[in-house]
Amino acid sequence: MIYFVIRRLLFAVVLLFVVSFFTYVLFTALPTNPAALTCGKNCTPEVIARNEVRLGYDQPIHVQYGRFLKGIFAGRTYGPEGASVHCPAPALGYSFEYHECVTDLITRTFPVTLSVAIGAFVLWMGIGVGLGTLAALRRGRWQDRFATTFSVVGISLPTFFFALLAILVIVIWGGLLDFPQYTGFTENPIKWFSGLLLPWATLAILSASTYVRLTRNGILEVMNEEFVRLGLAKGVKRRTLIIKYVMRAAMVPIVTIAGLDFAALLGGAVITESVFNLPGMGKLSIRAVTDSDLPVLVATTLVAAVLIVVANAVVDILYGFLDPRVREKV
Amino acid sequence: MARVRGKFAKKETTAEVMDPTKVVGLSPFQLGIARLRRDRVAVIGFWVIVAFVFMAVFAPIIVKIFGLDPYKLDRSAINDYGLPKGPFGGISWDHPLGVEPGTGRDILGRLIYGARISLLVGTIGTILTTSVGLVLGMIAGLRRGIVDAIISRLGDVTLAFPSLLLLIALNQPFTQRLVDLGVPRGNTARLTYILLVLMIFGWVYVARLVRGQVLSLREREFIEAARSFGAPNRHIIFKELLPNLWPQIIVLVSLSLPGYVSIEATLSFLGLGLYAPTASWGLMLGDSVGYYRSDPTYLVIPGLTLMILVLAFNLFGDGLRDAFDPRSDRQQL
Numbered sequence: 001m002i003y004f005v006i007r008r009l010l011f012a013v014v015l016l017f018v019v020s021f022f023t024y025v026l027f028t029a030l031p032t033n034p035a036a037l038t039c040g041k042n043c044t045p046e047v048i049a050r051n052e053v054r055l056g057y058d059q060p061i062h063v064q065y066g067r068f069l070k071g072i073f074a075g076r077t078y079g080p081e082g083a084s085v086h087c088p089a090p091a092l093g094y095s096f097e098y099h100e101c102v103t104d105l106i107t108r109t110f111p112v113t114l115s116v117a118i119g120a121f122v123l124w125m126g127i128g129v130g131l132g133t134l135a136a137l138r139r140g141r142w143q144d145r146f147a148t149t150f151s152v153v154g155i156s157l158p159t160f161f162f163a164l165l166a167i168l169v170i171v172i173w174g175g176l177l178d179f180p181q182y183t184g185f186t187e188n189p190i191k192w193f194s195g196l197l198l199p200w201a202t203l204a205i206l207s208a209s210t211y212v213r214l215t216r217n218g219i220l221e222v223m224n225e226e227f228v229r230l231g232l233a234k235g236v237k238r239r240t241l242i243i244k245y246v247m248r249a250a251m252v253p254i255v256t257i258a259g260l261d262f263a264a265l266l267g268g269a270v271i272t273e274s275v276f277n278l279p280g281m282g283k284l285s286i287r288a289v290t291d292s293d294l295p296v297l298v299a300t301t302l303v304a305a306v307l308i309v310v311a312n313a314v315v316d317i318l319y320g321f322l323d324p325r326v327r328e329k330v
Numbered sequence: 331m332a333r334v335r336g337k338f339a340k341k342e343t344t345a346e347v348m349d350p351t352k353v354v355g356l357s358p359f360q361l362g363i364a365r366l367r368r369d370r371v372a373v374i375g376f377w378v379i380v381a382f383v384f385m386a387v388f389a390p391i392i393v394k395i396f397g398l399d400p401y402k403l404d405r406s407a408i409n410d411y412g413l414p415k416g417p418f419g420g421i422s423w424d425h426p427l428g429v430e431p432g433t434g435r436d437i438l439g440r441l442i443y444g445a446r447i448s449l450l451v452g453t454i455g456t457i458l459t460t461s462v463g464l465v466l467g468m469i470a471g472l473r474r475g476i477v478d479a480i481i482s483r484l485g486d487v488t489l490a491f492p493s494l495l496l497l498i499a500l501n502q503p504f505t506q507r508l509v510d511l512g513v514p515r516g517n518t519a520r521l522t523y524i525l526l527v528l529m530i531f532g533w534v535y536v537a538r539l540v541r542g543q544v545l546s547l548r549e550r551e552f553i554e555a556a557r558s559f560g561a562p563n564r565h566i567i568f569k570e571l572l573p574n575l576w577p578q579i580i581v582l583v584s585l586s587l588p589g590y591v592s593i594e595a596t597l598s599f600l601g602l603g604l605y606a607p608t609a610s611w612g613l614m615l616g617d618s619v620g621y622y623r624s625d626p627t628y629l630v631i632p633g634l635t636l637m638i639l640v641l642a643f644n645l646f647g648d649g650l651r652d653a654f655d656p657r658s659d660r661q662q663l
Contacts, residue, residue, distance in 0.1 A: 019490045026500065152648065156641035158592050160599050161615060161633040168626055267492045271596060282495075286600070289499050297499050304492035312490070 004320050012313035019305045024065050027298045093295030102299040112182050112280035117265040119196050120203035127208040132215025147212050154209030163202045163275040180276040199276045203269055218250035252322055256315045263311030267304025365653035372649020378642035386445040398439030400609050413624055427631050431621045441635050443609035448591045455590035456583050458529040463536025471544025485534040493531040501602045517604050543575055577654040584647035588640040595636055611636045
């Protein structure tokens, strides 16, 4: 088991390096000159050339990547001497657009994305698992048909269309909520809640639809297993059997998939954040695209990728603990 | 089980399919088709798709016949504030689904042309993704060893990237690169970029499925039999393996196609896909954000159209899966 964990962690570390290298190369090899962004409208070719040397963009790419990595572990100083800015470790770069260390930008926007993700997660697991279980237990009846219809319609509903429709119906026509807005949880929990309700619903509806299916099929599959029949034959109450045994077995794969989806969401809910104008990481990356703010783009992509890789490793290891058959395969 | 009524019943009744003397000669593929025909919801989905395809293919003719020019600016249909005259976004005999605020272009005409873009991205995206995934998956499954390891690890790395974020982030510079490489500037380059990125991130799912299938199929007796007769690899791949892979690939394709349709709309909506005046549903939706307080019809109609097409694909895809892959039957379990 320890061997399995070590191997899985090693693989994750290697994957992290590969992904970070690819991300770095992908963005640095772009035709846009990052040095040209440092001086805005006052750029002359000489200034650009000087900044290129000063920021190290003239160096070969592996040197640049090495410096970038070093910055993550040891911090890094950007800009010319005299007017330099120091970003303490972990330094992911310096944005000349915001005149801030990228790490600060990310730590500032992350709570927003985290709030969006947590609420959406609770909502989608609640609806998805609840409705999926109901559908499985009332198979073929109207509850089942309702859940199946909900799921296929939810999957087909484009995220941004649902978001706009929700704003139109609930905010503008109904006047039931104010336009979604982010308020810090510590500032005002009630405003935090009401301001994020629509973004949560938007994100939850799509995932909930998928989880209705997963849960329904998972439970039905487990109910066909021998041990369930044995339980019934021995006279275990149906209720106890379902809650204690069926659900537990059916939920293992679902919880692991949910972990991956949650991690992916933490990387920034790009569409939802931009429709609802929430200042999270997704919005930060979209703005970085329009501003061609390279350091921010590299950093947000990297953070998102790291979250995915870490979540994958954690899920695999957990799975290894829960299901011995997996250990041998990896 | 849904019973067939109306015209579908004539083609294949339940009794005919169940008749043992006839069933004997049916291949799995024919059986699947027969099962599909009895799935009323899937059949409806199928005809909705056919209607959209018809609309897309004959868009110029349809638009001419009904006089719904999608590019003609109609100043007379909008008032001084640029908003459509009349209720519900200016719905009238001349403009059955109203007009675009600001320009007065006909919405129905633009929707019909927009179907071309959506279906084009959906179809080509799916074909590209599936063929690359199929080839790589087969190579991995047949060669095994180091080749398999490389392809599989490549897949792991690909999946570790946040694809939507990269799709957005690399949009502008890579479109530029494509133009430098000789792809016509403008929407052609944009479309090419979107399709390429979809392929780069999408192949993994197909390849994993195919690889798994090939790994299990290659140990089966009929492949062994073909090998013992000295059949060349070409024969084994095209005559023995592929026919057994088709059903699952078809299912995967039908379920991933609507995803690509949505992605195109999403990108255009975010202002990162196609540019006006080309008619794209996502573009219309993105444009409608500026008007949805004063002209909500303009938001609802393209949104519903997009949803109906995606829904039709999903319903049809579900039907296909039930028909061709009995193990994952939603009804059966």
